[in-house]
Amino acid sequence: xxxxxxxxxxxAALVVAGIxxxxxxxxxxxVTVTVWSWTPVTPTMNAMIAAIEKAHPDIHVQAQIQPHxxxxxSLQAAAGSGNLPDIIGLxxxxxxxxxxxxxxxxxxxxxxLWGADWQKNFAPSLLSEAxxxxxxGDDDFYAxxxxxxxxxxxxxxxxFTKAGLDGPPKTMAELIADAxxxxxxxxxxxxxxxxxxxxxxxxYLEIAVQTDPDSMAAAEQGAPVWTKPGMVExxxxxxxxxxxxxxQPGALSAVQYPTGxxxxxxxxxGMISLGSWWLQQTQLSDxxxxxxxxxxxxxxxxxxxxxxxxxxxxxxxxxxxGITDASAKSPEVLxxxxxxxxxxxxxxxxxxxxxxLNDLPAFAGISPTQTLPPHLAEIYDTxxxxxGTARTHVIGNPVINQSLITGLQxxxxxxxxxxxxxxAVQATAVAQGxxx
Amino acid sequence: xxxxxxxxxxxxxxxxxxxYAMPALLMFAVFILYPxxxxxxxxxxxAHGSATAANYQQAATDPVFWTALRNSVVWVVLSVAxxxxxxxxxxxxxxxxxxxAQALFRTLLFLPMVITPSVVALVxxxxxxxxxxxxxxxxxxxxxxxxxxxILGDPATATVGVILVNVWQWCGFFVLMYxxxxxxxxxxxxxxxxxxxxxxxxxxxxxxxxxxxxxxxSLIVLGTIQALQQFPLxxxxxxxxxxxxxxxxxxxxxxxGFTLNEMHYASAIAVVLFVLSLxxxxxxxxxxxxxxxxxx
Numbered sequence: 001x002x003x004x005x006x007x008x009x010x011x012a013a014l015v016v017a018g019i020x021x022x023x024x025x026x027x028x029x030x031v032t033v034t035v036w037s038w039t040p041v042t043p044t045m046n047a048m049i050a051a052i053e054k055a056h057p058d059i060h061v062q063a064q065i066q067p068h069x070x071x072x073x074s075l076q077a078a079a080g081s082g083n084l085p086d087i088i089g090l091x092x093x094x095x096x097x098x099x100x101x102x103x104x105x106x107x108x109x110x111x112x113l114w115g116a117d118w119q120k121n122f123a124p125s126l127l128s129e130a131x132x133x134x135x136x137g138d139d140d141f142y143a144x145x146x147x148x149x150x151x152x153x154x155x156x157x158x159x160f161t162k163a164g165l166d167g168p169p170k171t172m173a174e175l176i177a178d179a180x181x182x183x184x185x186x187x188x189x190x191x192x193x194x195x196x197x198x199x200x201x202x203x204y205l206e207i208a209v210q211t212d213p214d215s216m217a218a219a220e221q222g223a224p225v226w227t228k229p230g231m232v233e234x235x236x237x238x239x240x241x242x243x244x245x246x247x248q249p250g251a252l253s254a255v256q257y258p259t260g261x262x263x264x265x266x267x268x269x270g271m272i273s274l275g276s277w278w279l280q281q282t283q284l285s286d287x288x289x290x291x292x293x294x295x296x297x298x299x300x301x302x303x304x305x306x307x308x309x310x311x312x313x314x315x316x317x318x319x320x321x322g323i324t325d326a327s328a329k330s331p332e333v334l335x336x337x338x339x340x341x342x343x344x345x346x347x348x349x350x351x352x353x354x355x356x357l358n359d360l361p362a363f364a365g366i367s368p369t370q371t372l373p374p375h376l377a378e379i380y381d382t383x384x385x386x387x388g389t390a391r392t393h394v395i396g397n398p399v400i401n402q403s404l405i406t407g408l409q410x411x412x413x414x415x416x417x418x419x420x421x422x423x424a425v426q427a428t429a430v431a432q433g434x435x436x
Numbered sequence: 437x438x439x440x441x442x443x444x445x446x447x448x449x450x451x452x453x454x455x456y457a458m459p460a461l462l463m464f465a466v467f468i469l470y471p472x473x474x475x476x477x478x479x480x481x482x483a484h485g486s487a488t489a490a491n492y493q494q495a496a497t498d499p500v501f502w503t504a505l506r507n508s509v510v511w512v513v514l515s516v517a518x519x520x521x522x523x524x525x526x527x528x529x530x531x532x533x534x535x536x537a538q539a540l541f542r543t544l545l546f547l548p549m550v551i552t553p554s555v556v557a558l559v560x561x562x563x564x565x566x567x568x569x570x571x572x573x574x575x576x577x578x579x580x581x582x583x584x585x586x587i588l589g590d591p592a593t594a595t596v597g598v599i600l601v602n603v604w605q606w607c608g609f610f611v612l613m614y615x616x617x618x619x620x621x622x623x624x625x626x627x628x629x630x631x632x633x634x635x636x637x638x639x640x641x642x643x644x645x646x647x648x649x650x651x652x653x654s655l656i657v658l659g660t661i662q663a664l665q666q667f668p669l670x671x672x673x674x675x676x677x678x679x680x681x682x683x684x685x686x687x688x689x690x691x692x693g694f695t696l697n698e699m700h701y702a703s704a705i706a707v708v709l710f711v712l713s714l715x716x717x718x719x720x721x722x723x724x725x726x727x728x729x730x731x732x
Contacts, residue, residue, distance in 0.1 A: 072694055098697055188567050194589070195675050249566035252678035253588025259561065268568065398696050406500075410679035413591050 030060040031336040033327070036075065037089025038068040039319050040147075040358045047356065048349040052340060055348050059336045075099070086327035086337045090143040092317045094398040097133040103142040103322040110144060113342045121346070121364045123148065125390045129316040132221065132396035143320040145362035146345050147353065150315035150383045151202045151275040151393050152298050158289070159187045159270040168271075168299035170310065172237065175302050179246040182270035190271040191263060192247040193256025194412055197405035201395060202314075203241075203273050204408055206301045208234035209391050210311035222397050224429035226404075226422045235411060235418035237304055242412045252412050265290060276383045277318065279357040282376060292373040298382070315390035318359045321345070360387055403428035472710065478703035491704035500680045501705065504688040507595055508664060508709070511684055512716060514596070515666075516659040518603045520652065523610020528640065530611065531618040542615055545608035553605070557672035560601045564588050588674055591681030598673050598682060602666060610655055617651035618644070646727075653724035657717055664713050685709040 030053075040048070042065045049061045064085070066074060071089075078084045079102055090096045096103075110118045119127055126145050134140070155168050160178075163185040169175040179189035193199050208216040212230020219225050241247050254260060256273075264272045265281060267289075281290050289295030301311040321344060327337040343349040346363040354361055354368045360383055361367070372380060395401035407421035416424070482488045495501045530541045548556070563570045564587045575584040587597040621644065629643045645652075667686045670676060676683040676691060683691070685705055693702030 069694075076694070094697060195673075195677055197675065197677070249584070250564075250586025250589035252590075253561070253586055253594065253674060254565065255561065255672075255675075258558075259565075263568070399698075402691070402696055405677070406679050409677045413589070413678045413681075415591060415679055 030058050031332045032060045032062055033087065033333060033336045033340050034085035035061055035063040035087045035089075035321075035340070036071065036078075036085045037063070037065055037319070037321075038071040039065070039089060040353055040356075041065070044353050044356050044358050047352040048344060051348040051352045052343045055343065056336075056339055059339060061340055082326075084324040084326045086333055087321050087323055087340060090320050090322050091394075092129040092143070092145075092320065093132040093394050093396040094401075096130075096143045096320070096322065099322065099324075100134075100142050102324050102326075104325060104328060105140040106142060106144055106323065107140045109323070109338055109341070110141065113338065114346065122362055123364070123387050123390070125316045125387070125392050126362050129392050129394055130320060132392075132394060143322040144341070144345055145317040145320040146350060147318040147359040148315060148362040148387055149276045149318040149359050149393075150313050150386050150390055151206060151273070152300050152313065153206075153271055154264065154274050154278060155271045155297050155299065156187075156264065156267060156269060157295050157297055158267065159185065163187070163270070168297060169302045171303045171306055171308070172240070173306065176240075176244045176246055179244075179270070183245075187270045188248045188263065188268055190241070190246045190248070191254065191260045191269040192241070192251040192273065193254045193260040194247070194252035194409065195254060196256040197402070197409070199256045199273055200405055200408045200412075201401065202275075202393060203301075204234060204238050204404070205314050205391075205393055206273070206311055207237045207304075209314050210234075210301060210304060210309075211237070213312070213391055217391060219400075219429070220392055220395050222400065222429065222432065224426050226426040226429060227419075232418055232422050233304070235408070235422050238408060239411045239418050242414075247412075252409055267295075275315070277359045279376070279380065279383075280359070283356050293376045293379055294373070298379060313386035313390040314393040315387060316392045316394060317362065320362070360384060397429075397432055399432055400425065400429050475703050475706050475710075478700055479707045482700060491701045494701055495704055495708065500683055500688060503680055504683040504685050504705075505708070505712075507682065508684045508686075508712065510595060511599060511602075511663040511666060512660050514599050515602055515606075515663040516656055518599075519607045519610045519659050520655060522603065522607045523614050523655065524645075524648070524652075526607070527611045527614030527618060528644070531615055538615060542608075542612050545611045547608065548605045549608050551605070553668035554672055556601060556605055557669050560604075561588065561673050564597060589678060591678055594674055594678065594682045598670055601673070602663070602669055605669075606659070606662065610659070613651055613655055614648060617648045621647050649724065649727055653720065653727075656720050660716050660720065661713065664709065664716075685712070 037045070045063050045065050049063055052061055053059060072095075075084070075088060079099060084099075084102055088099065090099065114121060122130075122145065126148055127141075130141050130143060130145055131139065134142075153168070159182055160167070163178070163181040165178055165181060169178045175190075182189040192203065205216060205220075208231060211233045212228055215223075215225045215228045215231050216234075219231065225231065242251065248254070260269070260272055261274070261278075263269045264274070265285065265287075278296075279293070282293060285291055299310070300313060303310050321341055323334075323337050323341060327334045340349075346366060350361055350363065350366055351369060353359075354366060355370055357368065357380075367384075368380075395404060403425045407416065407425050410416035411418055411421050479491050480487055480489070482490060526541075526545065530538050534541065562568075566572050566584050566586050566589070572581060572584045575581050585593060588594045625647075626639070626643065629639055634643055664684075665686055666684065667690065670682055670684060670687050671690070674682045676687045685708060689702045689705050689709065692698045692705060
């Protein structure tokens with residue numbers, strides 16, 4: 001009798017469970033959109049997700065943020081096994097091109113989100129970089145930028161004051177003299193994380209934008225113009241930073257992150273190559289001078305010749321987002337993914353990121369809702385203005401990029417002359433199929 | 437009849453043994469054999485899937501590949517030689533002269549092994565750093581700050597600089613293994629050797645060292661594998677630079693595969709690393725066997 005009752009209860013439970021499983025998801029169940037990236041940092045991403053989910057209760061965003069190296073490996077494995085998430089974070093150029101076969105074309109999506117003239121919302125350098133490496137004739141977009149950056153040099157005002165300097169250097173001669181004074185005052189004059197190849201390239205480009213901006217822009221897109229006089233002149237100036245002891249000794253063994261950034265934040269360094277993303281330090285530090293940036297200032301590479309003009313700004317896409325073909329498997333998920341993309345680039349998501357000063361907005365007209373201290377607001381506004389005229393800052397072809405890193409490090413180590421190093425990069429660019 | 441029954445039992449037993457071994461064999465096939473085979477195939481095709489030897493031809497003409505290969509060999513030779521010499525020397529000193537403090541010293545020397553390589557890399561990058569590093573500070577206090585070398589910034593010294601960090605981290609393991617080996621040496625044998633006049637260096641050279649040869653062979657094999665697969669220290673301390681001077685096959689596989697997105701070329705380099713590892717380890721085993729035969 002007991003056994004019969006037990007069996008009856010078990011059968012009833014199974015029927016109920018079966019009915020539950022067979023019932024379709026309620027209309028109110030949120031659609032899940034999966035997002036993978038290496039940036040922004042997890043707290044910022046979480047704040048963005050909370051804002052997006054609050055604005056769209058019918059969408060659930062499931063994000064995974066990993067360090068870039070681990071992210072690259074995960075992405076490759078996921079792409080190979082057909083398990084990509086719906087939205088992925090991308091750098092312009094090689095990374096976007098690598099996953100292009102798995103990415104949806106976004107020009108039409110952007111038009112549906114922001115109108116037919118949607119491109120006016122993005123600076124020219126951002127639109128240019130977003131399409132770096134597209135096959136000839138393909139003008140579509142496979143990733144759209146959420147945030148932009150300006151690359152420049154920062155200086156620590158108390159160090160300059162202690163060294164008897166009243167502002168950043170305006171010429172190369174002043175840069176060399178200032179470095180000597182900063183060293184004498186007990187500071188690392190100009191910290192360069194030379195082992196971090198990306199920063200070597202950025203400093204080189206920040207010089208080349210002064211010596212031959214057009215060749216620089218062409219070189220970034222793969223043209224073999226590395227032996228043009230202006231490009232070699234920039235390499236000579238790069239060499240001078242080592243030979244005239246502007247960079248600290250052993251710069252080629254130093255890393256920009258975390259060591260360089262930490263030393264700069266600790267007030268041990270006079271000058272360093274960073275960019276607009278450094279503004280996020282205001283949210284991470286309790287030091288008054290950092291919290292308001294009152295102890296810090298920015299400058300572009302000084303004029304190489306007396307009486308010359310300092311370099312103009314370089315910059316472009318910090319990071320962007322692509323929608324993968326995985327999302328297209330379900331109309332609901334695809335629709336939700338487009339909404340998430342919209343919110344991350346121009347909506348509540350981006351506003352959250354901006355309030356944490358994660359970097360600069362790629363989409364025009366958005367600004368932080370918080371009131372910034374005057375000095376910080378001035379730096380921020382300058383960056384926004386520079387974004388409109390900045391030259392691009394990415395070498396589109398990763399093989400040429402690596403060749404440039406090797407050449408610049410060889411110059412710094414005294415193994416190659418600037419002429420020989422640029423000739424080697426030129427040979428790589430030619431081998432990669434670039435045409436003069 | 438009993439013999440036939442025995443054979444049947446043996447056959448039945450063999451089948452059971454295979455059944456028991458099957459999970460491990462399956463794991464071995466899926467996670468070891470298949471990736472090796474897949475990697476070899478990847479190295480022999482181009483981006484369009486056509487069979488080609490171009491990836492190996494590219495390696496033959498790629499100067500960075502030869503730098504990486506040379507550095508990998510330097511890593512094995514220098515790293516294993518220093519770890520063995522320091523491990524044997526310290527192990528002997530601890531076992532012979534401070535046996536009561538053996539546990540303490542073994543623990544202290546083993547501690548670096550449990551520190552994650554990323555932390556080790558960060559600490560030693562700072563220690564080596566000119567201008568603000570610990571060693572620079574010592575030089576500076578002696579008035580020699582101006583002549584302090586940029587160890588990791590100079591292509592001539594960078595590889596050795598990273599290898600020394602690896603030796604620092606791993607020699608504690610060698611000390612530990614030699615201490616264990618020495619603890620198993622028969623004391624009566626040592627006393628007998630001493631009576632026969634074998635003392636000091638002669639005792640070490642002709643008695644202790646041969647007795648520890650099995651441990652040495654194992655340590656050399658382990659050290660070789662560790663040196664060949666070393667990646668985090670190099671990547672985090674120099675990223676293979678300056679100017680590719682510290683690339684090894686392991687770091688160059690990463691650079692070609694994941695930075696330059698040349699997976700087929702990276703697979704070819706991985707095959708070279710596989711063959712190199714296999715070759716060195718086979719040579720070491722052959723050497724170990726020859727020495728044991730000579731001792732017998």
